[in-house]
Amino acid sequence: MKVFCLGGAGNICREAVLDLVQHSEFEQITIGDFNEEEGRKVVAWLGDPRVDFVHVNVRDHADTVRKLRGYDIVMDGTTITLNGLTTAAIAEAGCHGINLNGFGEENTSDAIFRENEKTCLPGFGMTPGLTQMMAMHAANQMDEVDDVRVSHGSFRPIAFSKSITETTTYEYDPTLPGRIVYENGEFIQVPPFARPREIDLPAPYGKTVQYIIPHAETRTLAQALSAKGVKLIEVRGTWPQKNMELVKSLYDYGFLRNDKITVGETTIGILDCISQYLYNSSEGKETELYGYSLHIEVTGTRDGRQVRHILYHTHPASDGSVEGWEKLRAYTRNVGIPMAIATELIAKGEVKKTGVITPEEAFDPAIIFAELAKRQIVIHEEITELAAQS
Numbered sequence: 001m002k003v004f005c006l007g008g009a010g011n012i013c014r015e016a017v018l019d020l021v022q023h024s025e026f027e028q029i030t031i032g033d034f035n036e037e038e039g040r041k042v043v044a045w046l047g048d049p050r051v052d053f054v055h056v057n058v059r060d061h062a063d064t065v066r067k068l069r070g071y072d073i074v075m076d077g078t079t080i081t082l083n084g085l086t087t088a089a090i091a092e093a094g095c096h097g098i099n100l101n102g103f104g105e106e107n108t109s110d111a112i113f114r115e116n117e118k119t120c121l122p123g124f125g126m127t128p129g130l131t132q133m134m135a136m137h138a139a140n141q142m143d144e145v146d147d148v149r150v151s152h153g154s155f156r157p158i159a160f161s162k163s164i165t166e167t168t169t170y171e172y173d174p175t176l177p178g179r180i181v182y183e184n185g186e187f188i189q190v191p192p193f194a195r196p197r198e199i200d201l202p203a204p205y206g207k208t209v210q211y212i213i214p215h216a217e218t219r220t221l222a223q224a225l226s227a228k229g230v231k232l233i234e235v236r237g238t239w240p241q242k243n244m245e246l247v248k249s250l251y252d253y254g255f256l257r258n259d260k261i262t263v264g265e266t267t268i269g270i271l272d273c274i275s276q277y278l279y280n281s282s283e284g285k286e287t288e289l290y291g292y293s294l295h296i297e298v299t300g301t302r303d304g305r306q307v308r309h310i311l312y313h314t315h316p317a318s319d320g321s322v323e324g325w326e327k328l329r330a331y332t333r334n335v336g337i338p339m340a341i342a343t344e345l346i347a348k349g350e351v352k353k354t355g356v357i358t359p360e361e362a363f364d365p366a367i368i369f370a371e372l373a374k375r376q377i378v379i380h381e382e383i384t385e386l387a388a389q390s
Contacts (some may be wrong), residue, residue, distance in 0.1 A: 001347050002028040004071040004095070006056065006078055006086055009038035011161050012100070012125075013077025014045075015329070015336030016343070019375070020075075021048045024344045032056040032067065058085050061092075068093035073347040075339060076100075079163040080170055084108070087120060094118065096346050100125040100339055102216040103178065106356050114355040121351070124342045124359055125335045126292055127152045127237070128216040130313070130372075132358070133365040134296040134379065135221055138309035140365075142300035145228040150217050150235045151199045151210050153293040156331040158243045159284035165275045168239070171213050172247050174256055178214040182222045182233035192251050197236060201293040202312055202380075209244075210236035216358075224360035228300070240287045250274070290318035290327045292334035299386070306386040315377045322376075334377065341371045 003024075005017050008031035020029055031053045033039040039053045058064050058078065064086075068074055074090045076083070076099035084105035090097035091112035099106070102123015113120045123129060131150045139145045159165040170176070172192045180187045181195070194212045201208055215235045222233055238244055250256050250271070258271035278284030296311040316322035318330030325333065342363070345351060351362045369379045 001026045001073075002030070002071045003343060003347060004030045004032050004054075004068055004074045006032045006058070006068075006074055006076045006090075008075075008077060009033035009035050009042050010077050010163065011328070012332045012336045013075070013339075014042045015333045016075060016077065016340040017042065017051070017336075018046060019333075019337050019340035020343065021046050021051065023374070024340070026050065026344070026347070028052070030054050030071070034058075058082055058089060061085070061089055064089040065093045068095055071095050073097065073343055075343045077336075077339075079166055081166065083122070087122070091116070091118070091120065096120070098122075098124055098339060098343050098346060100129075100335065102128050103214075104216075110356040117354050119346055119351050119354055119362075120356045121342060121346060121359065121362055122356065123216045123220075124362075125339050126154075126294060127235075128220070129342070129359055130338050130368065131215075131217050131235075131294055131296060132220060132224075132360050133363065133368045134294065134311040134313075135217070135298055136224065136360055137365040137369070137379075138296065138298035138311060138381070139225055139228060139230075139300070141309070142228065142298070142302050142307065145225050145230045145298060145300040147232040147297070147299045148221055148225070148230060148234075149197070149297040150215070150221075150233075151197075151295040151297075152237050153199075153201050153205050153208050153210075153295075154237060154239050154331070155205065155287065155289050155291045155293070156239070156328060157285050157287045158239065158246065159275065159278035159281075160328060162279060165279055165284075168243075168247065169256065169258075169271055169275060171237070172251060172256055174251065176214055179212060180214070180218055181212060181235075182218050182230070184231055187218070187222075192256070193248060195234065195236075197234075199236065199238075199295050201295055202314055204289065204317075205291070205293045208238045208241075210238045213237040220358040220360055223358065240289060243287070291315060291330040308384045308386055310382045310384075311379060313372075313377060313379050325376075333375075337375050337377065338368070338372065341368060
């Protein structure tokens with residue numbers, strides 16, 4: 001088997017590549033990136049004869065297709081704004097595909113994947129991805145599902161990479177149409193910072209106030225759980241408190257609209273200017289607490305009784321006590337490892353459905369949980385029987 005790791009020099013995707021090196025059966029693992037210097041650094045860091053480097057510019061469609069041909073699967077670690085381009089190239093090259101984001105640009109390539117009898121799985125990291133596995137694990141134990149609340153704490157610097165800076169501003173864009181909740185059969189658009197809810201995450205994170213975010217889980221879980229009568233699906237998220245305070249202030253003062261301003265003879269979007277500052281400042285590159293924390297709450301009925309399942313996950317500490325999980329790597333490994341696991345499962349033929357599919361259609365959650373446990377990422381579940389309503 002051969003895998004092409006598009007954007008493989010990035011902070012997150014290189015962790016997925018490391019996982020493939022350590023755990024997979026791939027015979028060739030190619031780092032494909034526009035940044036040749038960083039790509040070759042990753043090859044040297046991995047130090048494995050199966051790993052090589054190919055320079056690729058995904059804006060050159062024909063050349064990208066040519067370089068992807070012959071690979072079993074493309075593991076796409078590029079940014080949200082590139083996913084339409086990358087998925088089109090993956091489809092035409094006749095490969096399976098997977099990425100981290102899953103914001104819908106991939107759907108236009110569905111027919112080509114089906115024609116080539118290949119699978120494309122958009123949005124399989126921590127969230128979206130593992131979150132759907134956790135929600136389905138709970139829902140599969142219920143006869144009917146009432147509410148699903150997906151929450152996550154993403155503890156990382158606000159701008160440790162350009163793609164992360166882009167994600168931050170994208171999710172709180174006031175004009176973004178995909179910030180929705182599912183309620184009583186309808187998708188309802190909400191503004192940034194809607195429906196605050198306190199979520200109690202495991203140590204060392206603690207209580208956090210989280211807000212509705214635009215993530216794929218709202219739509220994919222509504223589809224997957226329609227037969228169980230799901231009434232409410234909400235997806236929330238948070239970053240470190242200082243990050244949230246900054247983004248809230250930028251929203252309150254209109255900076256997130258990215259209005260054009262003129263400085264001297266230069267015209268620039270005000271948010272673009274702020275993003276550039278953060279990317280080049282210590283304040284944008286550092287935070288006090290690193291890691292990732294998922295929290296899934298599903299309520300419903302089983303055997304006529306009302307139950308609540310709460311699932312959360314833990315991972316090695318970021319304080320340096322566990323090698324390989326220090327500081328930022330406690331965040332990037334959490335995101336990259338699930339994508340690597342899913343990549344190999346697809347390449348080995350474990351996913352039978354073709355075309356652009358959802359995580360819920362792809363995997364048995366127990367298989368994903370077992371693989372994560374081998375990497376010290378552990379899923380915990382608490383089940384409570386609720387008092388009957390009078």
